Amino acid sequence: MRIGYLTYGLDRYPTGIGRYATELLKGFYALPESPDIVLLTTEQEDKAGLWNHFEHYPLTGCRLLPALMAIGNLALSRASLKYKLDLIHDPNGIAPFFGHAAGVARVVTIHDAFTYIYPEKHNWLDNWRYKYYFPHTARKADAVITVSNCSKQDIIRYLKLDPDKVFVIPEGVGADFIAQPEGKKRRQILERYGIKKPYLLYVGAINGRKNLEGLLSAYALLLLRYPDLNLTIVGKRQWKTGGVETALQRLKLENRINFTGYIEDGHLPDIYSAAEVFVFPSLYEGFGLPPLEAMSCGVPVVTSNVGSLPEVVGSAGLMVDPYDVPSLVDAIEKAMIDSELKARLIKKGFERVAGFTWENAAAKTFEVYRKLSKI
CATH class of the missing domain: 3.40.50.2000 (Glycogen Phosphorylase B;)
Incomplete structure (x- = not known):
C-alpha cells in the first residue's frame, strides 16, 4: 500500500499540527510493519529532516495555504496517478478535497473545531475555512481522523459528518520529553x-x-x-x-x-x-x-x-x-x-x-489505512 502523505509548512516555525505531522511519520518509521509512505511536499527545504527517510515529491505551486486550498486537489490527483498511490492522507487539517479523487482513498486529520466555538478569537482565514470550505471538502474524505473524543463530537456536530467515518487517535509525547537533571x-x-x-x-x-x-x-x-x-x-x-x-x-x-x-x-x-x-x-x-x-x-x-x-x-x-x-x-x-x-x-x-506514544498513534492510523484499502 502506497500512501501519499501531505506535508505543509514544515519549513516554517513548527506548530502543534506540524509536530503531529512529523512525529506521526517517525512513528510509522518505527513500526515493525509500516505503510509505504510517499511525502507530497509543499516546503522549500527539509527542516524536519524527513526527506532522507521517505520517498518525496514536490507539489508545485502549493506552498501557501490559499494556493493549496485552490489547486491542491488537482495537484494531489495528478500525484496519485503519477506515483501510483493507493491513499492520500492530509495530517494538517486542510482537506483540499473539493474535486475528483482520481481513484484513491482520502483521509484528513481534523484536529479541532475551535472556530465554531470561539470564532471571535481567530483570524478571518481560519473562520472562512471552517465555515465555508470544510463543510464541503471534509465530507469528500473517506475517513476523518481526530485526536480526542471531544473533537470528534464537535466535528460531527458542526460538519454534519457520518460518525462511522470519524476515528479518534490520540497524539503522543515525543521520546525526548523526559525529566532533565539540574546541572x-x-x-x-x-x-x-x-x-x-x-x-x-x-x-x-x-x-x-x-x-x-x-x-x-x-x-x-x-x-x-x-x-x-x-x-x-x-x-x-x-x-x-x-x-x-x-x-x-x-x-x-x-x-x-x-x-x-x-x-x-x-x-x-x-x-x-x-x-x-x-x-x-x-x-x-x-x-x-x-x-x-x-x-x-x-x-x-x-x-x-x-x-x-x-x-x-x-x-x-x-x-x-x-x-x-x-x-x-x-x-x-x-x-x-x-x-x-x-x-x-x-x-x-x-x-x-505512558499511554500516549507516537508509535501507538501511527499503528492506529495504519489500521485506518488498511480498513480503507478493503472498501
Whole structure:
C-alpha cells in the first residue's frame, strides 16, 4: 500500500499540527510493519529532516495555504496517478478535497473545531475555512481522523459528518520529553532565554483562545504573596493578542513576564523540568499536547476543565474553570507549596503519559489505512 502523505509548512516555525505531522511519520518509521509512505511536499527545504527517510515529491505551486486550498486537489490527483498511490492522507487539517479523487482513498486529520466555538478569537482565514470550505471538502474524505473524543463530537456536530467515518487517535509525547537533571546544561539553556527561577511556565501559541489574560491575572495575584515568583511564556505570537497587551498594562506586568518566543524542541525538556508548575488555562483544545509534555518532564500541571483537556490530563493534573481566576490562583498555589500534592501529581503524570506514544498513534492510523484499502 502506497500512501501519499501531505506535508505543509514544515519549513516554517513548527506548530502543534506540524509536530503531529512529523512525529506521526517517525512513528510509522518505527513500526515493525509500516505503510509505504510517499511525502507530497509543499516546503522549500527539509527542516524536519524527513526527506532522507521517505520517498518525496514536490507539489508545485502549493506552498501557501490559499494556493493549496485552490489547486491542491488537482495537484494531489495528478500525484496519485503519477506515483501510483493507493491513499492520500492530509495530517494538517486542510482537506483540499473539493474535486475528483482520481481513484484513491482520502483521509484528513481534523484536529479541532475551535472556530465554531470561539470564532471571535481567530483570524478571518481560519473562520472562512471552517465555515465555508470544510463543510464541503471534509465530507469528500473517506475517513476523518481526530485526536480526542471531544473533537470528534464537535466535528460531527458542526460538519454534519457520518460518525462511522470519524476515528479518534490520540497524539503522543515525543521520546525526548523526559525529566532533565539540574546541572550545567540546564543552567545554560535557562540563561540563553533569560529564564529566572522560580517560575511558572506556559508553552503554546499566543492567541485569544489560550486565555493568557486569565493567566496574567492569576500571576498578578500570586505576586502579592510570592514576590520572587516569575512567569515564562514560551510560544509564537499569532492573532487576537490585544487582550494580552491590555492585561499586561492594566496589571503593570510589562517588565515581569518573560516572553521567550519560539524555542526549539531540544531545549524544551530542560525548560519544562525546571519549572515550579506548568499552567495551561486554555479555553478550548482539540487535544492539548503541552500538558502531557510537562507531565513527561516531571512537572505538576494546572489546566482547564473544558474541551479535550479533561480526557487528556485525567486525574494527573489540577483542573479549574478557565474563567475563574481565584480558582486558578488556588490551584497554582497548591501545586507549588503542597509537597505531598506535588509529588502525587508528578507520579500520576508519569503514569498518564505512558499511554500516549507516537508509535501507538501511527499503528492506529495504519489500521485506518488498511480498513480503507478493503472498501
